[in-house]
Each structure stands twice: as C-alpha cells, then as structure tokens.
Amino acid sequence: MKSILSDKRLRIFFSAWWLLCIALQFFILKQIDVESTHAVEDSLVSIILLASGSFFISNNMKYYLPRKEKYWYILIISIAVGFFWFLAQRGMMWMILKDGDPYIAFIRSTALIRFGAGFLLLSSMSMFSLMWYGQQEYKELANRKTETEQLSKEAELFKLRRQFQPHFLFNSLNSISALIGSDPEKARHMIYQLSDFLRGTLKKDEQQWIALEEEIQYLQLYLEIEKVRFGHRLQTEIAVAEEALQFKLPALILQPVVENAIKFGLYDTTGDVMIKLQAEVENNNLNISVCNPFDPETAHPSKGTGFGLRSIKRRLFLLFARNDLLKTSIENKQFITTIIIPQTLQVEQKPVNEKERK
Amino acid sequence: MKVIIIDDEPLARSIVKEYLQNVQDAQLVAECSDGFEGLKAIQQQQPDLIFLDVQMPKINGFEMLELIENPPAVIFTTAFDEYAIKAFELNAVDYLLKPFSKNRFEKAVQKYLNQQNNSAAVERTIETAAESPSQQNRVVVKDGNKIKIIPVHQIHFLEAADDYVKIVSNDGSFLKKRTMSFFEKSLAQFQFVRVHRSFLVNTQLITRIDAYEKDSHLLLLTTGEKIPVSKSGYSKLKEVLGI
Numbered sequence: 001m002k003s004i005l006s007d008k009r010l011r012i013f014f015s016a017w018w019l020l021c022i023a024l025q026f027f028i029l030k031q032i033d034v035e036s037t038h039a040v041e042d043s044l045v046s047i048i049l050l051a052s053g054s055f056f057i058s059n060n061m062k063y064y065l066p067r068k069e070k071y072w073y074i075l076i077i078s079i080a081v082g083f084f085w086f087l088a089q090r091g092m093m094w095m096i097l098k099d100g101d102p103y104i105a106f107i108r109s110t111a112l113i114r115f116g117a118g119f120l121l122l123s124s125m126s127m128f129s130l131m132w133y134g135q136q137e138y139k140e141l142a143n144r145k146t147e148t149e150q151l152s153k154e155a156e157l158f159k160l161r162r163q164f165q166p167h168f169l170f171n172s173l174n175s176i177s178a179l180i181g182s183d184p185e186k187a188r189h190m191i192y193q194l195s196d197f198l199r200g201t202l203k204k205d206e207q208q209w210i211a212l213e214e215e216i217q218y219l220q221l222y223l224e225i226e227k228v229r230f231g232h233r234l235q236t237e238i239a240v241a242e243e244a245l246q247f248k249l250p251a252l253i254l255q256p257v258v259e260n261a262i263k264f265g266l267y268d269t270t271g272d273v274m275i276k277l278q279a280e281v282e283n284n285n286l287n288i289s290v291c292n293p294f295d296p297e298t299a300h301p302s303k304g305t306g307f308g309l310r311s312i313k314r315r316l317f318l319l320f321a322r323n324d325l326l327k328t329s330i331e332n333k334q335f336i337t338t339i340i341i342p343q344t345l346q347v348e349q350k351p352v353n354e355k356e357r358k
Numbered sequence: 359m360k361v362i363i364i365d366d367e368p369l370a371r372s373i374v375k376e377y378l379q380n381v382q383d384a385q386l387v388a389e390c391s392d393g394f395e396g397l398k399a400i401q402q403q404q405p406d407l408i409f410l411d412v413q414m415p416k417i418n419g420f421e422m423l424e425l426i427e428n429p430p431a432v433i434f435t436t437a438f439d440e441y442a443i444k445a446f447e448l449n450a451v452d453y454l455l456k457p458f459s460k461n462r463f464e465k466a467v468q469k470y471l472n473q474q475n476n477s478a479a480v481e482r483t484i485e486t487a488a489e490s491p492s493q494q495n496r497v498v499v500k501d502g503n504k505i506k507i508i509p510v511h512q513i514h515f516l517e518a519a520d521d522y523v524k525i526v527s528n529d530g531s532f533l534k535k536r537t538m539s540f541f542e543k544s545l546a547q548f549q550f551v552r553v554h555r556s557f558l559v560n561t562q563l564i565t566r567i568d569a570y571e572k573d574s575h576l577l578l579l580t581t582g583e584k585i586p587v588s589k590s591g592y593s594k595l596k597e598v599l600g601i
Contacts, residue, residue, distance in 0.1 A: 167413075170437035171367065174456035178373035231368040233391075266366070270392050270415045295416075297507075 004058050004132050014051075021121070022047045038103050045092045050118055053085045057122065058129035065133050074130060078123035085122070086115050168225075169198075175229050190228055197221045204251040212279060212286065213245040215254055219277075222255065226262060233272050234262070240279040247286040249341045250319060256312055257290050257337050264335065265292035289338040296333060309337060360403060362388045364396035364419070365411035365435060370456065374409050374435065377463045384467075393422035394505060405430050407451075407470055412436040417505065421498040425505065427535060433466050495548065499525060499532040506532060510548045514563055514581050516541050518556040526583070551598050553577065553591035561598055 005011055022043045029039035057077055066073040090107065097104055107114075172194050179187035200218050204210075216238065223236050258277065265273040276291040309326060316325040320342055327338045361384050365371045371389050378384050388399035392415045400408065410432050412419040419436075423429050434453040451473065452466035495510045512528040522533040523541060542552045549561045563579040567587070570576040575587040587595060 167437050170456050171370070174373065174437065174458075175367065175369040177457040178369040178376070181376050182372060229367050229369065233366075267413065267415050270394065 002136060003062055004129055010132075018047055018051045021050070034103070034106070041096055042093065042103075042107075045096070046089050046114070046118075049085055049089050049092070050121055053081045053118075053122055054125035054129075057081055057126045058133075061126075061129050061133050065130070065137060070130060074123055074126045078119055078126055082115060082119040082122050085118050086111075089114070089118075165201075169194075171229055172225055179228075186228075190225065193221055193225050197225060208251040209248045210251050211245070212240065212247050212249060212288075215249060215251075216240060216245075216279075219255060219258060222258070223275075230266060230273075234266065235272065235274045237274060237276045239277070241281060244279045244281050244286060247281060247341070247343060249286060249288075250315075253312065253315065253339065253341070254288060257288075257309070257339060260309060261290045261292035261335070261337065264294055268294045284343055286341040286343065287338060288341070289336055291334050291336045293333055294335045296330070312339070359383045359407060360385055360387045360405040362386075362390065362396065362399050362403060362405045362408045362430075364390045364393070364399075364408060364414070364422070366391050366414045367411075370411065370435065373457075374463075377460050380460075381464070381467055393417040393419070396422055397425055397505070400426060400430065407431045407433065407467075409433050409435050409454075417498050417507070424534075424536070425498060425500050431470055433470065497525060497534070499534050501532055508532070510545065511560075511562065513545075513550075513560055514579055514583055515560060515585055516545075516550075516558040549598060551591070551595050553585060553587040553595050555588065557585050557587075557591075559585050561595070564599075567595075 005014075025043040025046060026039050029042060030036070034042070060077075090111075093107055094104070172190070176187050176190050176194070179190060197218070200221070220238075223234075227234050227236070258275070261275050262273075265275055271293075273293055277288065278291075279286065279288045281287070309328065313323070313326045316339065317323055322342075325340045325342075327340075329336045329338070361378060363371050363374050363386065365374070368391070371391075375386060375389070378386055387403045387405060388395075390396040390399050394416065396408070396410070399405075408430050410419045410423070412434060413436070414422075419434065423432065431451050433451050435456060435458070436453065437456045451470045454462060454466055497508045497510065497513065499506050499508065506529070508525065508527050508529070514526045514528075516538070517524045517526065518538050519533065521535060523536050523538060525532045525534060538552065538556070538558060541550070541558055545558065550558050551561050552558050559577060559579070563581060564577055565580045566578040568576045568578070570586070573589045575592050577585040577587055579585065
C-alpha cells in the first residue's frame with residue numbers, strides 16, 4: 001500500500017501543521033512569561049518528538065490496519081505512544097537543562113497538561129491515518145474488483161464469440177444457400193453436419209476432458225464443412241497412433257489450433273492447402289502436431305508464437321502451469337504447431353466430475 | 359454490362375452466378391478465386407461491375423482495389439466484418455452480407471444501374487477503408503507485373519511525387535497512385551508522421567534530429583536517409599515522440 005507521506009500535498013500539510021504546533025507552544029509559553037531560550041527548547045523537543053510518535057503510529061498502520069475494535073486500537077496506541085513520548089520529552093529536557101534550573105520544576109508542574117495535549121494530538125493524527133489508509137484500501141479493493149469484473153467479462157465474450165464463430169457460420173450458411181440450387185441433397189447433408197457441429201460446440205465447456213478419439217470425430221465434422229466451402233483447395237490428412245486414441249485432452253484446445261492452421265494455410269497461400277494432423281504418445285504425454293503451409297515472405301511466424309496462438313498458450317499455462325506445452329517450428333514452408341497434453345491432471349479430476357454428474 | 363466475380367469460395371461464386379442469370383444484359387466475363395487473378399481479369403476485361411469478397415488469400419479485396427487505376431463499380435460480398443462494413447457502408451455501390459437473398463441481390467444490382475457514375479465513390483471507399491482498424495499492417499504495391507507486399511515496419515519513409523507516392527523500403531522504392539493524406543491516415547497507427555508537406559516518415563527509424571536553418575529541422579534515419587522537417591511537421595513529430 002502507498003505510504004501516507006507519498007502524497008506531496010499531505011507532506012506539505014503535515015510540515016505546516018507541526019510547524020504551527022511548534023509556534024503555538026512557543027507563544028503559549030511566552031504568554032506565561034517563560035524565557036525565550038527555554039520556550040524554544042521546550043517547543044522544539046516536545047513537538048519534534050510528538051511528530052516522530054505520530055509518524056510511528058501511521059507507519060504502523062501501513063502494515064497493520066486494525067479491522068475490528070479499531071477505535072479502541074486508536075485509544076490504546078495513543079495512550080501508549082503518548083506515555084513514551086512523555087518520558088522521552090522529559091528525559092530530553094533533563095539533559096538539556098542544567099541541574100537546579102527552575103524550569104525543571106515548571107515542567108513537573110505542567111505534566112498533566114503536557115500529557116493531555118500530546119495524547120490529543122496523537123489520537124487525532126492516528127484517527128486521520130486510520131481513515132486515510134482505510135480509504136486507500138477501499139480504493140484498491142474497488143480497483144481490483146473492476147479489473148476482475150472486466151477480465152471475466154472479456155473472457156465470457158471471448159468464449160461466446162469462439163463458440164459462435166460468426167465468420168464460419170455465415171459462410172457455411174452461404175454455401176448451403178448455393179447448394180440448395182445446384183445440389184439439394186448435398187445441401188441437406190451439410191445442414192446436418194453444421195447442426196451436429198454446433199451442438200457439439202454448445203455442449204462443451206472448457207473444464208471438460210475429452211478422449212482424443214471423440215475430439216477427432218468432432219474435428220472431422222468441422223473439416224468436412226470447411227472442405228465443402230473451399231472445395232478441392234483444402235485437403236486434410238489425419239494420422240493418430242492407436243494408443244493415443246484413448247488419451248484425453250481439455251475441450252476447446254485442439255480445435256482452435258486446427259482452425260488457426262486452416263486460416264493461415266488458406267489465406268497466406270494461393271495454391272492447394274494440405275493440413276496434416278499427427279498424434280502420438282511420448283512419456284505418457286499426448287503430443288499433437290498440426291502442420292500447414294505458409295509463405296515465409298509475407299508471414300512472420302518468428303515473432304513470438306505468432307499466428308494468434310497466444311490464447312491457447314495461455315490456456316495451457318492456466319491448466320498445467322507450464323509454458324513449454326505449445327511449440328511452433330518451421331520446416332520448408334510448413335508451419336508446425338505442437339501441443340503437449342500431460343495426462344496427470346485429468347486422472348485426479350475425471351472421477352470426481354463423473355460422480356458429481358450422477 | 360460486363361461482370362466479374364471474385365471470391366475464394368467456389369460455392370459463394372456459384373450463387374452470385376446463379377442470381378446473375380436473371381439479370382438482363384449481365385455478361386459474366388470472369389470468375390476469380392483470389393485478388394491476383396481478379397486484378398489480371400479486371401485489367402484484361404475492363405468490367406463495369408465486380409462482386410468482391412473481402413477476406414481472400416494473400417491480398418484482401420480492399421488491397422486489390424487499391425492496385426487498380428480506374429476501379430470499376432464494386433459490390434462487396436462478405437460474411438461478417440464489422441469494421442469493414444462500417445468503413446464502406448457509406449461509399450460502395452452496395453454490400454451484400456452472406457448469405458443474401460435473390461431479392462437483396464437484385465436490389466444491389468438495381469442500385470448500381472441507378473448510379474452509373476461511381477468511380478469517385480469507389481475512390482472514396484478505398485480512402486475510408488484505409489482508416490478502418492481492420493486494415494492490415496502492410497502495403498500492397500505493383501512492381502512491374504508483380505505484386506509486392508511490404509510489411510509496414512520495412513518502410514523507411516514516403517515521398518510525394520506528383521500524382522504518386524514514392525514508398526522507400528528495405529527492398530527499394532515503389533510508386534503507388536494514392537495521395538499523401540491517404541497514407542498519413544492509414545499509417546498513423548504505426549507511428550508514421552507527416553513531417554513535411556512531401557514527406558511521411560516512420561518514426562521508429564529516427565536516430566537523430568538536427569536543427570537546420572531557420573524554423574526547420576533535418577531527420578537522420580537509421581537507414582542513413584535524411585528527411586527535411588517543416589515547422590508544423592516538427593510540432594507533430596514532438597507530439598508523437600513525446601518530447
């Protein structure tokens with residue numbers, strides 16, 4: 001948290017305030033006929049020590065802000081610090097004054113007034129600090145709250161947009177509209193495919209884990225629709241190792257990678273586009289790589305992960321707390337994206353989920 | 359009326375083709391699946407009207423239009439592009455949101471027939487599209503018969519040259535028939551500043567600013583070129599660089 005003295009205006013205000021206190025004490029002492037040297041010494045010692053005491057209290061609040069019983073806390077700390085201040089101030093004066101100085105007797109006789117004034121100043125200063133730090137904390141809390149709200153709103157919007165995929169949807173509908181004229185049977189078939197695909201998208205939530213076999217079936221649906229849209233330009237090749245089929249992966253991880261590969265394959269080159277997907281098991285991890293052609297002259301995949309893969313990397317990090325699960329590489333005009341899915345997490349998660357559902 | 363369809367999806371072309379059959383006098387002279395083919399066909403056939411998709415391989419519909427000296431009338435066909443729609447809503451002959459009905463299609467064609475003299479409108483469309491935030495970080499130019507795509511960060515500066523603008527980049531300089539203010543608007547988001555009536559400079563490349571005569575300055579770029587700065591250009595530059 002910000003210290004109370006980090007605010008320039010408050011620094012100036014406090015300096016003025018304490019200087020005023022010094023002046024006030026000096027003139028009060030002058031009024032009751034104390035000599036100037038004693039009045040100066042007394043005012044300086046008392047007020048400077050008092051200012052240090054206040055500083056100590058408010059600095060304390062920076063690290064420990066009382067929550068319950070905060071008014072009692074002020075009373076007690078003001079009395080305690082006031083008491084120490086009283087002793088310190090008296091000790092200092094004893095050191096400054098010569099033995100037998102009649103001013104010693106004067107200090108003794110005004111002990112109660114001194115303690116009372118010191119206590120009042122200290123408690124008002126600590127009250128002020130308490131309010132200031134309380135307000136700071138409130139502000140920080142409010143900031144954090146709006147920030148988290150914003151983040152979750154953005155995430156939700158992103159998720160909705162991901163699920164809905166307007167570009168894909170409208171273009172598919174346009175293809176269906178064209179097919180109805182020329183090949184109604186095929187149009188009907190595409191409506192079924194699109195419906196199955198959309199249903200699958202709606203069912204999925206991000207926490208779910210799915211077997212690769214199921215995910216690939218779903219992906220096929222998507223690829224079939226894209227192939228109708230782009231005709232012979234788009235070709236796909238899927239090679240999944242037998243033992244990888246039952247391995248699991250989080251929902252909505254693989255599809256964006258494939259979408260991305262298709263998008264950059266189709267829009268970064270003008271020829272036919274072959275998208276290859278390979279899955280295999282390595283050290284009990286599921287390794288999936290997706291490969292698309294690109295034009296090294298116009299694309300800049302070297303910049304970071306590039307190609308809009310950042311959000312996938314982020315999700316993998318949130319799931320596994322690892323940054324090395326998404327890799328990209330380039331092999332003669334082919335852009336290869338590899339995701340590695342450790343199988344550790346879902347073993348603990350899956351049974352719990354299933355029980356909950358039943 | 360000669361018509362060309364430019365769209366990378368075969369089925370999207372076929373539905374335009376189907377709807378066109380009912381339009382009298384419409385003669386489909388070419389079907390193209392990307393901007394390069396489109397450009398070639400437009401130059402060879404000189405069509406009156408083109409149906410143009412926005413999202414296409416390599417160069418998008420706007421970029422293709424930029425390369426044509428006297429562009430024909432354009433009806434955009436696109437699925438979903440909120441920025442682009444905002445940009446050309448006012449100026450293109452029309453835009454068709456996929457999927458569109460035959461009725462909607464015929465309305466668009468009718469609109470074209472009603473406003474024959476629309477080369478100025480296309481010009482304006484391109485200019486407004488330049489300001490749209492969906493514009494990509496590159497500039498497309500013609501280099502002889504080839505099309506060159508220059509990433510914005512490789513551009514050193516741009517210089518006015520009569521009706522053209524000279525673009526000086528890592529790979530040499532290219533001419534493009536556009537105005538300085540067009541580039542001033544479209545490149546502003548990449549920290550390009552119009553430091554002089556005839557110069558637009560990539561501020562990322564500035565290495566030194568020297569005083570030069572009264573009221574004017576001289577920029578030195580990391581690439582070695584020197585660019586004059588006028589008095590008003592200097593204050594713009596100071597604002598962008600925050601000095």
